[in-house]
Amino acid sequence: MKMQEVIEKIVNGVSVVTSRSDGKINGLSVAWMSQVSISPPLVMVAIGKSKYTHELIEKSNVFAINILSDRQKDIAKHFGLQSGRKTDKFDKVECETKKTGCPILKACLAYLDCKVHKSMNVGDHTIFVGEVIDAGIKSRDAALIYNSKDYF
Numbered sequence: 001m002k003m004q005e006v007i008e009k010i011v012n013g014v015s016v017v018t019s020r021s022d023g024k025i026n027g028l029s030v031a032w033m034s035q036v037s038i039s040p041p042l043v044m045v046a047i048g049k050s051k052y053t054h055e056l057i058e059k060s061n062v063f064a065i066n067i068l069s070d071r072q073k074d075i076a077k078h079f080g081l082q083s084g085r086k087t088d089k090f091d092k093v094e095c096e097t098k099k100t101g102c103p104i105l106k107a108c109l110a111y112l113d114c115k116v117h118k119s120m121n122v123g124d125h126t127i128f129v130g131e132v133i134d135a136g137i138k139s140r141d142a143a144l145i146y147n148s149k150d151y152f
Helices: 002-007 052-060 073-080
Strands: 015-021 024-030 033-037 042-048 062-067 095-097 103-105 110-122 125-137
Touching (some): 015 042, 015 052, 015 073, 015 103, 024 073, 042 062, 042 110, 052 062, 052 125, 062 125, 103 110
Antiparallel strands (some): 015 024, 015 062, 033 042, 062 110, 095 103, 110 125
């Protein structure tokens, strides 16, 4: 489809969006993430409605964005190619928590810890706008750039 080929020319970074609810955690690789406001600091992620992480975000109203470095294509694949309903994606992935309690990957490039400010249903995804309540940089590497053939 020509339109999809054109849309894939938009440059996006790859992140792992994580959430938690009722003692359960999960994360998935995403490329649809962006800043939407400076004051207050707001970011948005688009999450497929059928995804387990979507369910956790809806229940808890919190999520974290773990921005990946260009050395972490394997992490992007790990979180993008399997379902958290069937697999514990964090079994061999070191993480910690910050203010929201969402998993923050210890080896990520940077993170944004967010509480849901607003959500909007759009097609087969929900856009979750999050207010950033904590953030940090963990590496000075370059960000991982999305290529549709690599991660999903």
